[in-house]
Amino acid sequence: MSEKDNLDQAYWEQRYRQNNTQWDVGDITPPIKSYIDQLPDKRIKILVPGGGNGYEAEYLHQNGFSNVFLLDFAASPLANFQARVPSFPSDHLLQEDFFQVTPGQYDLVLEQTFFCALPRGLRAHYARQMYEVLKPQGKLVGVLFSEEFQNPGPPFGGTAMEYQAYFEPYFKFLHFEPCTNSIPPRQGRELYIELERRPRPQFIA
Ligand SMILES: C[S@@+](CC[C@H](N)C(=O)[O-])C[C@H]1O[C@@H](n2cnc3c(N)ncnc32)[C@H](O)[C@@H]1O
Numbered sequence: 001m002s003e004k005d006n007l008d009q010a011y012w013e014q015r016y017r018q019n020n021t022q023w024d025v026g027d028i029t030p031p032i033k034s035y036i037d038q039l040p041d042k043r044i045k046i047l048v049p050g051g052g053n054g055y056e057a058e059y060l061h062q063n064g065f066s067n068v069f070l071l072d073f074a075a076s077p078l079a080n081f082q083a084r085v086p087s088f089p090s091d092h093l094l095q096e097d098f099f100q101v102t103p104g105q106y107d108l109v110l111e112q113t114f115f116c117a118l119p120r121g122l123r124a125h126y127a128r129q130m131y132e133v134l135k136p137q138g139k140l141v142g143v144l145f146s147e148e149f150q151n152p153g154p155p156f157g158g159t160a161m162e163y164q165a166y167f168e169p170y171f172k173f174l175h176f177e178p179c180t181n182s183i184p185p186r187q188g189r190e191l192y193i194e195l196e197r198r199p200r201p202q203f204i205a
Helices: 009-017 030-037 055-062 075-084 120-133 160-167
Strands: 046-049 068-071 106-112 134-145 171-178 190-197
Touching: 009 075, 030 055, 030 134, 030 190, 046 055, 055 068, 055 075, 106 120, 120 134, 120 160, 120 171, 120 190, 160 171, 160 190
Parallel strands: 046 068, 046 106, 106 134
Antiparallel strands: 134 190, 171 190
8 A cells, every 4th residue: 555545534533533643742832833923914814734633723713813724634633623622613624635725725824744744755746735725925834844754654754955846846935944943852853934935836947
């Protein structure tokens, strides 16, 4: 079976049901919180894809952001979220495949441990799909692991050079550097990214 078939919806659903969720830090993390805290406009449309238990969506909601969408193709984390944050609009909880999201909708997408959870074969597609779902000049912001891991399964690590190749055609790099405020277990192992969608893809010959 391919990596793609193994890491399907059933795989992730089972991990939530078995509480096998080591990635789940139980709170918003400092790099994403700092970014959110300086956003001037609380009406922007924000997507948290592969968002799991959705601590970023919860933080945004509690801080007055009104147009926030939490997307995951596993049902359990969305149900957990709904029980934990009952005032969050239920029609902003999207149980969908990220790769099927309708284009051109979002001002901002937040990334944390979604990219590294995908089969490596989907990485180029992820960059393209991020470009697609964002509005012109929309931003992709968050953290990516900055080292290779030896695990047979997720999280899959990676390198800055590899990421550059995926994202350069679609995004301007506003920030792409070692993260200085990672949570302790991830210190020195993350890149902080703020990428701005290009008006059109730019492929260098
Ligand atoms: C490692 S978890 C990270 C969850 C969350 N971002 C966090 O930091 O706690 C990866 C998440 O991506 C979801 N996922 C994986 N592939 C997906 C896809 N194609 N579409 C939507 N969600 C997906 C999984 O269900 C899982 O909740």
